[in-house]
Amino acid sequence: MATHELTLAGLTRILRESAGEDEGVDLDGDILDLSFTELGYDSLALLEAAGRVERETGIKLSDDVVGEAETPRLFLALVNELVTVGT
Amino acid sequence: MTADVVVTGIGVVAPNGLGTEEFWTATLKGVSGIDRISRYDPSGYPSPLAGEVLTFDAADHLSSRLLPQTDRMTQMALAASDWALADAEVDPAAVPEFGMGVVTASASGGFEFAQNELQKLWSNGPEYVSAYQSFAWFYAVNTGQISIRHGMRGPSGVLVTEGAGGLDALGHGRRHVRKGTGLVVSGGVDASLSPWGLVSQITSGRLSRSADPERAYAPFDVSADGHVPGEGGAILVLESAAGALERGARIYGTIAGYGASCDPAPGSDREPGLRRAVELALADAAVAPPEIDVVFADAAGVRDLDRTEAQTLAAVFGPHTVPVTAPKTMTGRLYSGAACLDVAAALLAMRDGIVPPTLRVPDQAADCPIALVRDTAREMTVRTALVVARGHGGFNAAVVLRAGPDSN
Numbered sequence: 001m002a003t004h005e006l007t008l009a010g011l012t013r014i015l016r017e018s019a020g021e022d023e024g025v026d027l028d029g030d031i032l033d034l035s036f037t038e039l040g041y042d043s044l045a046l047l048e049a050a051g052r053v054e055r056e057t058g059i060k061l062s063d064d065v066v067g068e069a070e071t072p073r074l075f076l077a078l079v080n081e082l083v084t085v086g087t
Numbered sequence: 088m089t090a091d092v093v094v095t096g097i098g099v100v101a102p103n104g105l106g107t108e109e110f111w112t113a114t115l116k117g118v119s120g121i122d123r124i125s126r127y128d129p130s131g132y133p134s135p136l137a138g139e140v141l142t143f144d145a146a147d148h149l150s151s152r153l154l155p156q157t158d159r160m161t162q163m164a165l166a167a168s169d170w171a172l173a174d175a176e177v178d179p180a181a182v183p184e185f186g187m188g189v190v191t192a193s194a195s196g197g198f199e200f201a202q203n204e205l206q207k208l209w210s211n212g213p214e215y216v217s218a219y220q221s222f223a224w225f226y227a228v229n230t231g232q233i234s235i236r237h238g239m240r241g242p243s244g245v246l247v248t249e250g251a252g253g254l255d256a257l258g259h260g261r262r263h264v265r266k267g268t269g270l271v272v273s274g275g276v277d278a279s280l281s282p283w284g285l286v287s288q289i290t291s292g293r294l295s296r297s298a299d300p301e302r303a304y305a306p307f308d309v310s311a312d313g314h315v316p317g318e319g320g321a322i323l324v325l326e327s328a329a330g331a332l333e334r335g336a337r338i339y340g341t342i343a344g345y346g347a348s349c350d351p352a353p354g355s356d357r358e359p360g361l362r363r364a365v366e367l368a369l370a371d372a373a374v375a376p377p378e379i380d381v382v383f384a385d386a387a388g389v390r391d392l393d394r395t396e397a398q399t400l401a402a403v404f405g406p407h408t409v410p411v412t413a414p415k416t417m418t419g420r421l422y423s424g425a426a427c428l429d430v431a432a433a434l435l436a437m438r439d440g441i442v443p444p445t446l447r448v449p450d451q452a453a454d455c456p457i458a459l460v461r462d463t464a465r466e467m468t469v470r471t472a473l474v475v476a477r478g479h480g481g482f483n484a485a486v487v488l489r490a491g492p493d494s495n
Contacts, residue, residue, distance in 0.1 A: 020151030
């Protein structure tokens with residue numbers, strides 16, 4: 001069951017907790033339209049982060065969908081669409 | 088003629104010292120890292136002692152991107168590989184990536200990481216298990232992470248032969264160098280002291296049940312009742328002698344000989360394979376037994392295994408002749424890390440002209456007729472050393488080391 005929307009701050013917290021932070025990347029900067037690759041995260045890091053997002057929001061993300069969201073903006077849109085539907 | 092392969096860098100993570108020089112200083116003084124397990128209450132376990140590396144904090148050495156995806160053994164292996172490369176004064180970024188390989192040994196994989204994830208699995212459900220569990224526990228993960236960290240894409244692999252693995256990795260690394268890979272990072276690090284790791288080791292029946300750190304793990308002693316497990320190991324940089332000399336590298340010594348064998352099946356009346364491994368290594372190095380200055384023993388700490396090793400050494404070298412030592416009495420047995428750490432110690436013994444002691448053998452068994460270097464380090468010239476290692480499951484390995492670049 002969905003509980004709450006995911007914010008950019010929430011996503012960066014989850015990324016830090018689940019996969020750490022690359023040196024030389026400022027997750028608190030303007031990152032909405034940077035690709036996750038540019039932010040130093042590979043597919044496994046995103047899979048790990050997606051697992052935490054699922055646990056915190058109560059939604060279910062398919063692996064394909066996670067792979068398609070290449071930037072934080074796209075990822076948040078995708079998550080929050082599901083959160084809204086579930087509410 | 089085959090190309091000589093030399094050691095140009097050493098990185099150590101040991102219970103009695105973090106970093107090569109700290110380990111070596113403690114080892115020469117006879118400082119033991121064995122004590123009651125501190126990271127959890129071991130009172131419910133029959134074997135409460137271990138050689139823990141208390142001073143290793145992975146966050147001091149690795150980025151936050153690596154921490155969530157690595158077991159403790161990998162964190163230690165990565166730190167040790169950094170130190171070994173720095174010691175060898177190699178900048179991997181300046182070397183062609185296919186000209187460098189990685190060969191490590193692993194006895195058990197990442198038990199601590201895996202235990203944490205399995206606990207999440209049974210207490211919270213599969214969605215709580217880390218995606219990194221897919222590889223973080225894996226035997227080959229130390230090799231993989233070292234390869235990724237330093238951009239080493241040449242021939243690489245992992246050897247899984249329990250306590251013999253440290254030598255088997257060096258033997259295999261040497262093959263790659265001889266076939267043309269200029270530099271191979273090689274060695275072994277294990278760290279399976281979490282409760283699940285400890286319980287899995289207890290099933291071998293080879294762990295001491297003593298709770299007294301001053302008495303447990305007494306190899307070749309009449310009281311020997313098993314070993315104390317430890318964590319850590321060593322990572323070495325192997326290069327062709329020609330390449331090392333060309334770039335003016337400091338050379339610790341040559342891996343002059345390597346031999347490996349398997350024991351016959353349990354219950355067989357054939358002799359154990361250890362002697363064959365030792366003789367193969369000596370023959371490979373073209374070294375006669377009297378030329379060996381010191382032996383770093385496997386030192387199982389189990390009566391019948393000690394007897395086999397001591398009598399093997401007595402058969403090859405003569406009873407009570409060549410000095411034999413077991414500095415692992417100060418670290419516990421480090422599984423795949425044990426023999427690489429012994430190789431590091433043997434090379435340092437050559438460098439400094441001093442052999443580290445074996446601790447806690449107050450009453451050496453009469454059926455172990457070897458000349459043990461006991462209690463205090465012995466100053467002596469070491470030109471040639473033999474390192475012996477065995478692994479649970481019938482693995483035997485031996486390496487002959489020679490000081491400096493080889494002459495033949």
